[in-house]
Amino acid sequence: MAQKSAAERKVEPKSVQRLKYSFSRILTGSDLSSRRLALMEAKSIHPGPMVWLTGCVHGDEVGGMVVIQEIFRRLRKRPLLKGSLSAFPLMNPIGFETASRHIGVSKEDLNRSFPGNLAGSVAERIAHKIFSSIVQTQPALVLDLHNDWIKSIPYALVDPNPGPKRQEVFQTVKRFAGQTGFLVIHERESDVKVEELKRTLTGSLLEQGVPALSLELGEAYVVNEMNVTRGVNAAWKILVELGMAAPAEETPPYQLPVEFGDKLLWYSHQPRSSSSGVIRFMAKPGDLVKQGQPIARIYNVFGKLQETLLAPRAAIVLGHADTSLALPGLPVMAFGIPEP
Ligand SMILES: [Zn+2]
CATH class of the missing domain: 3.40.630.10 (Zn peptidases)
Known part of the structure; x- marks a missing residue:
């Protein structure tokens, strides 16, 4: 030693x-x-x-x-x-x-x-x-x-x-x-x-x-x-x-992430799913999304598109749900949203 x-x-x-x-x-x-x-x-x-x-x-x-x-x-x-x-x-x-x-x-x-x-x-x-x-x-x-x-x-x-x-x-x-x-x-x-x-x-x-x-x-x-x-x-x-x-x-x-590093960010689960089916995520944790950008699509059991969820505002994706199960009202993604 x-x-x-x-x-x-x-x-x-x-x-x-x-x-x-x-x-x-x-x-x-x-x-x-x-x-x-x-x-x-x-x-x-x-x-x-x-x-x-x-x-x-x-x-x-x-x-x-x-x-x-x-x-x-x-x-x-x-x-x-x-x-x-x-x-x-x-x-x-x-x-x-x-x-x-x-x-x-x-x-x-x-x-x-x-x-x-x-x-x-x-x-x-x-x-x-x-x-x-x-x-x-x-x-x-x-x-x-x-x-x-x-x-x-x-x-x-x-x-x-x-x-x-x-x-x-x-x-x-x-x-x-x-x-x-x-x-x-x-x-x-x-x-x-x-x-x-x-x-x-x-x-x-x-x-x-x-x-x-x-x-x-x-x-x-x-x-x-x-x-x-x-x-x-x-x-x-x-x-x-x-x-x-x-x-x-x-x-x-x-x-x-530089864009939002110094901004006050709010936690948000919106938009939640309004339909039932399987979720295909279109953004991943850490992504910066623009207002109106598609963030997930929900398909029914036959593969028919039920809903496309859009980012309500520019935001950073904090995470997405642990399952791809969609039911009306279930959260799909969590965002950090800059204060207006
Ligand atoms: Zn905990």
Whole structure:
């Protein structure tokens, strides 16, 4: 084994940072096995901001867990300069073990169960444990890691504006989102699901005045190594901005689509399909589409064209549906649409 240089010895992780991996109990299974929430903690000896990384709130979205593992692997070599980083890498172990978004038996979406309830449903009890653990640390930021459709590009997702009382925290979230280097996509306040979005982890943290945002890092189900690297780089950049980590070289560097890189983009599922049949996609994730450009065609079982879907505005394609099944009202594609 090669001798360590003096400089290397000086940054020995354990001397400047404490790493701790542990569990907290969430419930007891029918076979009396204990279901637990894994917790990873890195704490510098120098005081500073507190940041949380959270992954796998949807059990099939496995990429975030690996991003967190890679960040902590990097911390062993390059310890935090100050502050603390904590992570719940697997918030939904029940869903993960059945490769399912939801919590099996109760069919609940854990990410629509926040801030949770100690005496509530299965999901609400788990959500309560996660939410209260995070909030009591008064974090500077919570970064929730998700995966999207199989065919999708990475982006930072900002929750709807939480209203006049929370403008300061909302501006902070938008600043952090910009620092990820990804496209920043805003959920629309006018969206009919806005009440539902307040029950997400990030939405409920914002309501509480805690800065939080989501990263959507490509496909669910399978770990996409390229998107893991991109996710690690994005999270690391924020740690650098907070003075918690030294800059790291990005390989390969992520290139924003230039046309929309600096514009405010809204998330949109329009146009949805209005007919039934099989979808032939005509644009792919990352494509820039023009207003009126055909983006998908829907054919019936005999191959007769039912409908051609057109881009309602110039937009960037974030992803397309996981199946080519069309039914009236089903989403076909997701777009980032520039603000008029
Ligand atoms: Zn998700």
